[in-house]
Amino acid sequence: MVARRYFFLAMCVDNEVQGRGFGTKLMEYVKDYLVSNNYYTISLLTERTFPAATFYLNQGFQESLDTRLYNYVLKNK
Template sequence: MRELKALNINNIEEIKSLFAEIFTKEPWNDDWSDLVQLHEYIKDLIGNRNSLTLGLFEDEELIGLSLGSIMHWHIGTEYYIFEFCVKEQYQSKGIGTEFLRMVEQYAKSRQITHIFLQTERTVPAFNFYKKNGFIELKDHVSLFKEFN
C-alpha cells in the first residue's frame, strides 16, 4: 500500500540515503561523495520554516521524495519543488505520476494554488512533468554565475 507522509528534519538520514541513491546515477550522475555537503544541502531543503517535504512510502519503505518550500507569491501560495524523485525500480510504472497527484492533492488541501519547479530539458524528468500537465514558461529564464 502506498502512502504519502509529511517528513521533517527528524527523517534526514532516510532522506539523504534515498536522495543520494537516486541522484548519483544516470541521468544525473551528481557527485554526492562529500557527505557533509549532502547533509547541509538536505538540511537546507527540509529545515526551514516554510519547508514542505513529502515522502512516498510503499508499505514502510521510502520510495519517493518531494523536497520544497511553500512560497507566498502575488498570484497565490505556491509549492516550489526543488527536488522530486522516485526510486529507480519504481520508475516507468506510473508511480511517479501517482506520487505527483498525491502531492498536488496535499497542496490543494492546504490552499496552495500552484506548483513551480525547474528541471533540465535533457533529462527524462522534463517529459514526465510535461506529460503531467506542467507548462514551460516562455518568458522565464534561469541564470547562473560561477565564481573563479
C-alpha cells in the first residue's frame, strides 16, 4: 500500500481574528477529513520566520530536516 500524502498549498486566517482558535479548528477539521480518507501525511511549506511556523509546530507538525526548497529566479523585478 502506498502512503498517501496531502500537500497543503495554503491556509489563511485573517489577521484580525488570529489567536481565537479558528486556525486550530480548521486544522483539526482538515486532519480528521484526511485521516478518514486514508491519508497518512500532511506536508506544507512556510517561512521559518513567519508566525505560521510556530502555529504548525504547535499543531504537531515537525520540521523536515531532509527536504530543501529550491527556487529559480526566471527574471529579476
